[in-house]
Amino acid sequence: MSDSTPDSTAAPVVLDVWCELQCSDCHSALTDIHALRERYGDRLEVRLRHFPLEKHKHAFAAAQAAEEAAEQGQGWAYAEAVLARTEELTARGEPVLIEVARELGLDAEEFDTALIDGRHILIVDADQAEGKAIGVTGTPTYVIGGERLDGGKSQEGLRERIEAIADRLLAQG
Secondary structure, three states, X not given: OOOOOOOOOOOOEEEEEEEOOOOHXXXXXXXXXXXXXXXXXXXXXXXXXXXXXXXXXXHXXXXXXXXXXXXXXXXXXXXXXXXXXXXXXXXXXXXXXXXXXHXXXXXXXXXXXXXXXXXXXXXXXXXXXHHHHOOOOOOOXXXXXXXXXXXXXXXXXXXXXXXXXXXXXXXXX
C-alpha cells in the first residue's frame, strides 16, 4: 500500500456521529458506519456523540449507559447492541440497558449504579449542548471536516458524501 502522506502516523479524519440509542434511523445508519470503518480502518475515527431526543423517554439513560460501556472498553459494541433493540428499549425501558451490558460481559451492577448516581450525565449534557450549538436537530447527524450532514429519514447518498469529504481530507494529509 502506498502512502501519499509523508507522515504515516498522521491523525485520522474524525467523523462525529450524533446519535440517539432509541432511534431506529440510527440503527439503520449502522450499515453505513460499518462500511466506512471497513473502507478506512484506522484512518477514520468514528466518534459516538449523544443527542437524546425528548420524544424517546429512555434515550437519556441509554446515552449514560453507553458512556459506562465506553469506560468499560466496549462503547461502540454496546451502542450497536442497544440500537438493535430499539423497540424493546421503548417497550421495557432501562432493564434492557442492564441486560445488554450483561450479555456483552460488562459489569452490569456498575451500569445500574452509574444510572442511579448519574456519573455520566455531564458528558451526555455536553454532547447535547454542542450538538444544539452546531445545528443538530435530529439523529443521526454526521459532522466531518466541519460539514454537517443530516441523516434521519433519508440516509440516501450520505455515505458517498462522507467518503468524498474523508478522501479529500486524507489527501490533504
